[in-house]
Amino acid sequence: MSKNLTTRSEDYSKWYNELVVKADLAENSGVRGCMVIKPYGYAIWEKMQAELDRMFKETGHQNAYFPLFVPKSMFEAEEKNAEGFAKECAIVTHYRLKNDPDRPGKLMVDPNAKLEEELIVRPTSEAIIWSTYKGWVQSYRDLPLLINQWANVVRWEMRTRLFLRTAEFLWQEGHTAHATKAEAIEESEKMMHVYAEFAENFMAIPVIKGFKTETERFAGAEETYCIEALMQDGKALQAGTSHFLGQNFAKAFDVKFANAEGKQEHVWGTSWGVSTRLMGALVMTHSDDKGLVLPPNLAPIQVVIVPIHRTDEQLEEISTVVADLVSQFKKLKIAVKYDDRTTQKPGFKFNEYELKGVPIRIAVGPKDLENGTFEVARRDTLTKEVVSKDGIVTYINDLLAQIQIDLFDKALNYRDTHITEVNSFDEFKQVLEAKGGFVSAHWDGTAATEEKIKDLTKATIRCIPLDRVEEAGSCVFTGAESVGRVLFAKAY
């Protein structure tokens, strides 16, 4: 299994594609650009969903569900947003198939079943949701609306990659409406922080919080906040965005409220989302040439136990000891699997769980039974230890926590050693090519310069970091004045 995996140094991109398939996370489907998320991959996504959902609810949000389709005219209402998404969407034009008279057993689109108005399969739901909010908001007492939706969306991407860029993907999209500008800005910032907390504490991925330049902003937003992560190949990945929408959608859809003085005002909005793209980030941040490495907080199986035996009698003895261990793990809510399949050899199983990134593997053989020990192997470090059965449960519980921390620290160390300050464009290009990562440079603030740098180097401004220091300087490309550094990188 894992021996067939292309290594990262051979071909990072190929390594990723192979790993996603071999580790049973996802595969391409018979539908162009759409993926099948396999049970093991979906189990990780479910854990992500559960944590995010909990965090959204703790911050006062409720879930709801809005239609898959957006009528074309509704989509047109917010011009910039329509422009931004018009290039890439699936369009429903008919509503019936009929038997094809020329090809027995085959179906054809019934030309008599043409829709009066085409329906767009939602690429994002601002339009449909704001057209609904119009009916929900009359007075300041109806605000804020703090709503989230878990849904599928479709963007007609030409070049797709599993999880990273697919025509259909799963995501959550929060859409909130507020009485004041300050409150809406606070909400969009809050959700960026929620995303960062999730990325760091559950995915073990350090992220840089910041905001996007106008060029990179969400179509229809006044400000886009983001969290940016760094993959092992030195490319950045946008892991989540949160948009302050100003009154743009409220104006487009005429969503007004009577304030405490009875005066009509337009509502202020935000939207924010993360998607199954996070699965790609998770894979690329931690995994190695042997396969997936999963952080314990998101691993569907945290501990796997493999018996090493020659005889049925040995297996029985091992199973008795393991049964007790399993029940103790379960009490601590540790997700444990005892793999007592007799159709596969231990070596096969070891490879399988390495490939699938199970954080801890426990092996038990007759020798261990005699000695009262277990062999404990860490997936992240590929190290083994013999651990006494006394206190093994606490040991494993602590080790899971330690692995979570170690994965984050390792990724943080990589990220921090891959932020390079440069002061000339030559240096910029050299660092970008030789080392990759984030290049911290002065920029004159114009879209023209941003565009030229992108054309020349493929690097984009990932974000203007939230915590950047004010620092007078001159643009690395034009030499014009700059008030602080921004982060450039090649990106997924």
Next chain:
Amino acid sequence: MSKNLTTRSEDYSKWYNELVVKADLAENSGVRGCMVIKPYGYAIWEKMQAELDRMFKETGHQNAYFPLFVPKSMFEAEEKNAEGFAKECAIVTHYRLKNDPDRPGKLMVDPNAKLEEELIVRPTSEAIIWSTYKGWVQSYRDLPLLINQWANVVRWEMRTRLFLRTAEFLWQEGHTAHATKAEAIEESEKMMHVYAEFAENFMAIPVIKGFKTETERFAGAEETYCIEALMQDGKALQAGTSHFLGQNFAKAFDVKFANAEGKQEHVWGTSWGVSTRLMGALVMTHSDDKGLVLPPNLAPIQVVIVPIHRTDEQLEEISTVVADLVSQFKKLKIAVKYDDRTTQKPGFKFNEYELKGVPIRIAVGPKDLENGTFEVARRDTLTKEVVSKDGIVTYINDLLAQIQIDLFDKALNYRDTHITEVNSFDEFKQVLEAKGGFVSAHWDGTAATEEKIKDLTKATIRCIPLDRVEEAGSCVFTGAESVGRVLFAKAY
């Protein structure tokens, strides 16, 4: 609020439509036939999902996700299934909008972006899933595949009603593959029992388990098992189906496995699903002229506490007592809400929670503080009691369990008194019109008779009950031989 609700006796259908909207469950959207599920409605759906998901996982199933779109050719592969769904589906024909040169600011479908092959928005996922299973199954060791998907599906219904029949709806669809016929049949029966258990224990809806006649069977299935519920207006509602697919999809998509002897065989399949339609069943089974009545096991708010006060000081005193109560409820995982809004009067709140079906309302006023009591009101019986604060938590916890039982018993009593055995067609028609409910009658087993009865009375065969007794008789319509009774009803 609730005083504006049409009563059931005035117009049951109107009562339902109004109630769904007024209780904040759902509303029609700006997209024909598609609904918006509002936060309160979605919270109930989430509770249903959580329980069902737990039950599916306990019976060995895993979740996965398959594409929204089905290419037309893939859809055609299983002929009966394609025929059955071809009449009503949304079809994507293009993948890009462009600026309309004739209408500034407007968009048009780009005629150059026509898909080579049309994509059907899934009305159900057998085709896409079985085309995937082909790649997942080689040997008997790969079986069974026990997979479920939570997803949205689209069926182009002409006449829609919130939850009961919408163009887009949410559902789960299980799709399993097995090595033997017996195992597949066992699976489809098992899932029918799971659905029945869920309906009865969580929704408090008694159901009849049975199987469908050939006419009413799922397109592409060899047997359709179902659970049938009875609404308060005497109409039946199919609350869940589970299909034994035989080898139909395996043959259509060439899904074979090597058995233990190394011989190639086609796989045996099942599929099973329940949808947001269950929300409609929940509303129609228990609710009354004052609004929703929710079973405690699915109520987003199980207990609401309303303070009765004149002064801020009184409110403060009440809030202190309530804070303690709330924390005790939370320890028992009782979903409690303390509504201390000062913008609304208690009477307004009482109406609101009655309309929204909160099972228990606790009111606390200054007199209660003096006496150490609470006023406890049951939503289902509309009765009130004064309860001492000693032991109130246990009292409420027990009462929630009792309400759950009482709701089921009430619905069961209604259902059981609305199953009428008839022995002539006159009697059949008379019972159907005068009383409604299930009409238990002998049937000659032919589709022709079934069809004629439907034309004449609008009643269909809801199911052949699983537990029916063998009983020789003559068909209520043709007089031909029959081996047992089946259940007819008008249905949603």
